[in-house]
Amino acid sequence: MLNARNQSACTWRMLVGGVFFVWMFAVGMPVWGGTVAYIDAVNGQKWDFSINGSKKGIYSGRPLKEGDVIGVDKQGSSITLILNGESENIHSGKSPYTVELHSRRDRGGFFNQFTDWVSGLFTTDYKKRRAGTRGINEPPKFAIPILNNGNAKLLEGKRQLHIGWSGGPSRYRVQVYQVLNGTDKEVKALEEPNIQIGSGNCQELEIQEVRLKTWTFEKGERYKIKITNEAGKSIDDTFTVVSDSHDPRQGAKVDMPVSAESSDTKEVEVTLLPSFLLQASWLAQHGNGEWMLEAYQTLASQKNHSAQLVKWGLSLGQVAPIN
Secondary structure, eight states: OOOTTOOOOOOOOOOBOOOOOOOOOSSOOSEETTEEEEEEEEESOGGGEEETTBSSOOOTTOBOOTTOEEEEOSTTOEEEEEETTEEEEEEGGGOSEEOOOOOOOOOOHHHHHHHHHHHHHHHHHHHHHHHTTTTOSSOOOSBOGGGGGGTEEEEOEEEEEEEEOBOSOSOEEEEEEEEETTEEEEOGGGOEEEEOOOOSOTTSOOOOEEEEEEEEEOTTOEEEEEEEETTSOEEEEEEEEEOGGGOTTTTOOOOOOGGGOOSOHHHHHHHBSOHHHHHHHHHHHTTTTTTHHHHHHHTTTOOSHHHHHHHHHHHTTOOOSBO
């Protein structure tokens, strides 16, 4: 069982497209002049760091504001910030570091829209946690969007499967069935009977998800995931296991927008949001969403807050605006 709070050699062709809709709540936003800033990852013990002289409140996802002073007190430890869509790694040699929020540099349409999409997820989650259950007019539907109405594909192999879903009151029971000749055969070894989501910690992003035990998935197999919530309502959907030769990432290529090109390519690579986020988002929208399940798996081991935000978006059926 996975608590919801704990949760490349290829290059790809990605172009601009789409708009992401963000729920609105009547509470304050962690934005300054249209920018979004937060702690993305804490690389070390929390007491190795300080914000404005305090050792308290050091966590991934903490919003930051102009003038915040970040201290790194131990050599070898570091803290990664996202400042208006760009990553900044702070170590003891750069400490103390004062947060300055400049206007976003124009990286081209795709990068600008992707940054706006991730920032929108952050702002939505921040407002939701600030508001608690208040102000949410339409809670997410109880559903498993990453299975794409039975059209989802998963690459073959021995692996731990991560499943995220939306809506429904906690607790949950997750059952897995192998579909054989039209008959559902329950895989008891993969059942998770008692999943509790949420601890009341309003600092952390909560994703409704489960990490199943390691299982060998073979090409051609079809599985059904059934989730039952505390109210006794059940939902289910299926996915198909395919061979690695179907992986759309093989042979794909990225075309960097002209405005993102730079003679200092290292500078571009370092300051953009992590490339695996772009790759996972590209995969999620490929083939009309049939690769959302596989994209979700690529983010499963990532602990930084931006990856958790993208994974949360996928669990709600939202994908980045990439064509």
